[in-house]
Amino acid sequence: GSNVQFAVNPADGRLVVIEMNPRVSRSSALASKATGFPIAKIAAKLAVGYTLDELENDITGGATPASFEPSIDYVVTKIPRFAFEKFPGAEPVLTTAMKSVGEVMAIGRTFQESLQ
Known part of the structure; x- marks a missing residue:
């Protein structure tokens, strides 16, 4: 899990990246809520050696692997x-x-x- 944070200049609408977190964070919990994808669970399994293709995608009831990217x-x-x-x-x-x-x-x- 990772997230990118950015700011918007209200004067001209310019977007600037202010932070990138290559770890599970509070923002990752928000992303899990928004998508239904268990980011922390998957990240923990990846950390102990599983690959995305070996893990079931909970969103599809295991019909696809966790590497399957849903259309949002x-x-x-x-x-x-x-x-x-x-x-x-x-x-x-x-x-x-x-x-x-x-x-x-x-x-x-x-x-x-x-x-x-």
Whole structure:
């Protein structure tokens, strides 16, 4: 499991990659929820020597191997939740420091729709 995180410049819409995690993370749990694919389970089995072709795909009831890539016709976006009003001393400016108090999962047919 891995994930890529990026930021969008609201002024010009430019996308910038800010982080890539080549490991199972909280974002991997979100991806598992969004797809139904057990990322942590598969990653653990890969770590002990199984190959994707040897593992059953839980989504298809074992009819295909875990290496089978399903067709997904939607985009899932993880959006941070900020609550600056709850912390009067906090500066409401985003920096590299983590300031979110949670996150929400959004689903849409396109990236733009998932952000609405």
